[in-house]
Each structure stands twice: as structure tokens, then as C-alpha cells.
Amino acid sequence: MATEKRVRHILSLSGGKDSAALALYMRDRIPNMEYIFSDTRKELPETYEYLERISSYLGKDVIRLNADIGFDHWYEMYGGMIPSNHRRWCTRALKLKPFEQHCGDDEVINYVGLRADEDRSGYISHKSNIKAVYPFKEDGLILRDIEDILKTSGVGMPPYTKWGRTRSGCYFCFYQQKIEWVRLKETHPDLYDKAKAYEKPYVQTGNFFTWSQGESLAELEQPARVEQIKREHVIRIHRKAARKENATLMEVFAQSDQAEEPDEGDDQGCLICQL
Template sequence: MAERHVLGLSGGRDSAALAVHMAQAHPELELEYFFTDTGKELPEVYEYLGRLEGFVGKPIERLNPDRDFDFWLRQYNSFLPSPRTRWCTRQLKIRPFEQWLWPSLDAGDTVVSYVAIRSDESYREGYASTHPNLKVRLPFREVGIDKAAVIDILNASGLGLPRYYDWRSRSGCTFCFFQQKIEWVRLMERHPESFEEAKAYEKNAVDHGSPFTWSQGESLDELARPDRVAQIRADHDRRVARAASRRVVNPLRRDDDPIDMDELYGASKVCLTCHK
């Protein structure tokens, strides 16, 4: 029976850093890299995955679901996914992953899946294996790699951070419901076509009786009003100022290092398959 080693990439910094770490620390492993593509990712994600492929020297397997977001939206009667009903993660991320591996697992192979949960994320858990031959490992926890070390790994490799970190906190679909309101404003400015697509999905869902909007408590039409945008910006600036005033001086960190969204709004239990 064979033993396979797989590492899922989201287009985010943590999984990218794990790929770099494993390539450097464990060159003896024949790692298989994969990315479950929803078709609704930011262009910056695809660009970064291409650069990462060049670094590891291997292709990244694209696991495209056989049925796309639009198909599943119809199956769920046009109800949008939400933090309480994450059907997008189940159908567009976990399902393709299991379909890819299950024939090998059922044939008796052992599969080791490496997940990029850091040592400073004690509140997170990895994918719970539902097959006896699937083993999950958390290398960052095993060797004590935290967020600062992740950034160091990426900078030392020459990859740096994905470009969307200039304005967004995580990878994932353009219309991810875990975005903060300031991120919706920035999406509207940087990728207006994606913002308009999200508005169209939302309007269709509301017309079909969906109780959810992408952003909690208001529609994207409401969020996009100039007075509301100004309010969101002001609230975000206040949060940044408060967080900056609480920062402990660190001689190893530049004063202009950006403040993470998790620092500003609190860490959330986001979907790991999308955001790591």
C-alpha cells in the first residue's frame, strides 16, 4: 500500500508558508499540492499560486468541483451561504477534496494531510478525518511557528505576501461573508466587477426569500452608499488608532508593519479550507 503526502493551498499566507517550510525541512517527502478552486477567487490568488508553483518546483493540482457555485446556489433554493450555514465550504471545498482522495484511501493507501494551523492559534482545529486511513498533521504547531514566523518564512523565500493583503485579511471567494465591512468597501474600489456580481447574487437571494445578506445587518446596496462608506472608514480608522496605541514596542518589527484585521476585529472561526 502506498503512502501519500498532501498539502492544501488556499492562496493565503499560512498555507503558502507551510509549503515553503515543508519543501525546505522535509525534501525527502513527495508532497502533492492541491487547491480547491471555487471559480470565485481574487485574481491575486491565482497570480500568487503561480509564483508558489515556481518556488516548490511542482504543479499545484486544481480540484475543480464538478458543479460550481451557481449550481449549488440553485440546490439551496437561492439561499446564500452564511456563517451559520456554510454550504459553500462543504460543497465547493471539502467535497472535491474527499472525491480526490477517497478512491486511494478505500484502496488501502495511507494519506497524510498537512494543515497550516499555527502555534499561536490554539482556538483552531484542523479538518477532522472521516476516513481511518487519512491522517492529519499540524507541522507549525509541532515546531512552534507563529504568525510572525510565517511572515519571516515567506519574506526569506522571496515570495513575500500575496498582494491582496494590502487591503484584505484573507483569501477566499470575492463575496466571502467573513469579510469585514471595510473589506467590502475596498472590494468595491479595487474589483468593482466582483462587487457588482456579489450584489446580483444577494438581490436574487433576497427575491427568493433568503434571510441572509453577505454583510451582517445590511445589504451591499446599503453598504455602498457614500454616507455609509464614510462611516465604515471612520470606524475602521478609529480601530486602527486604538490598536496602534496598544501595541507594545518591538525593536524587531518596523513601526509601519500593518495591523491585521484579527487585531482590529477579533479572530473569527473562519473556514480553514478557504482562508489558510
């Protein structure tokens, strides 16, 4: 008589609020859940602190992938070329590949923290043995619910949100907004300088690649530029607030929906790092 094949339940933590809330939400529903974190070794110190806080609440260790091979190993393998939204080797090498290696050929249910109020897709493995499920979507949980889960548990929001960082991921993530680079400079000047040191001509072509779209970190940190970024950020906040105040009036006059004006250099980002 054939034995039933074991199914593994795996939840990937990114250091962000959604995956954290999902881990807390699923703790008592799936007692044998594996919690993993793909460690680039270039995360914010607040991210590592947050993972310890989550682990303490779960009463279970978070498995660290890439514990011995981090970003710098792959940076050298790619010839000293920093990643970007067009060259996302960091996602493949440091997130996707370690995750699939950890799963192996086992049957795996992968729990993903996409919310019911989000219109986007999470990472879907091409391996037939890995099935993604979305408990928040299935149960109709939205942002307000996620914030409540984190608050009532005592785990709280990720600590880096206190100084204005909006996403998890490496401290030099190229999806950061300009204002987030400014805040990194103000909060962790040592990490800003380390990120700046990666910006140098690519040996094979001589091209100069930058983390932040359109300018180097040496240019971005100039006092006049910092003040400009801060002013533009305040203007965007006021514009967004005004649009929200006028939303009902706009609906009355049947005006077409306008896409929300993005922050300068703000892309959706890599979901496997951000969720």
C-alpha cells in the same frame, strides 16, 4: 508477502499566507508532496496569481480541484440561496467534499498550516484514512517565522494584502469585514457588483439574504455609509494600538485580560478556506 500500502502526502493551499509558507517549508522535506487547491472559480485574481507564484517556486503544478464545477453549480443546487456562517454549504460542497474525494480510500497524511502561536483547530476529517499533522506547531513556528519564510523565498505575502484584504477565499466571502467590502468595491468594482447580484429574495421563502451581516451591498456602498465604515475602522485601529501601548501597565496593575474588540462583522472565518 503483503506489499506495504502507499501513503500519500497532501498539502491543501488556500491562497493564504500560512498554507503557502507551509508548502515552501515542506518542499525539500517531502519531495513527493501533492499540492492541491479547491477552486471555487470565484477567487480573487490575486489569489490565482499567488498560486502561480507558489507553483513556480515549488517546481510542481498545484492540482486544481473543482476545475469543472464551481460555486455557481452548487448555488443552483441549493436553490439560489447564498451561504452564510449559518449556512456554510460552500465549505462542504467546494472544499471538504472535493478534498476527501481526491484522497479516496488511500492512506493520507494531510499537512495543515496552523502555527504554534494560534489557539485554534484546523479541519479534521472524519475519515479514518486521513491523518492531519501540523508541522508549524510541532516545530514551534510563529507568525514572524511564517513571514520570514515567505520573504526570504521571494514568494512574498499574498498580493491581496496590499489593498487590505486579510483572508483568502471567494471574493464574496461572508466572513469579510465591512472595511474589506469597501476595499473590494474600490479595488475590484466589477467583482463587488457581481457579489451584489447574488443578493436577491430566496425563491422558496421570499427571505432576502445578504453577504455582509445586517445590510445589503447596495446599502453598504452608499457614500455616507462608506465614510462611516472607514471612520469606524480608523477608530478601532487606534484603540488596538492604545491597548498594546498600555499592556505592560495593565499587567502591573493585574487587570484581567480583555478580549480584543473585533471588527464589525468579523468572525474567525472558515479555516479550510483561510489557512
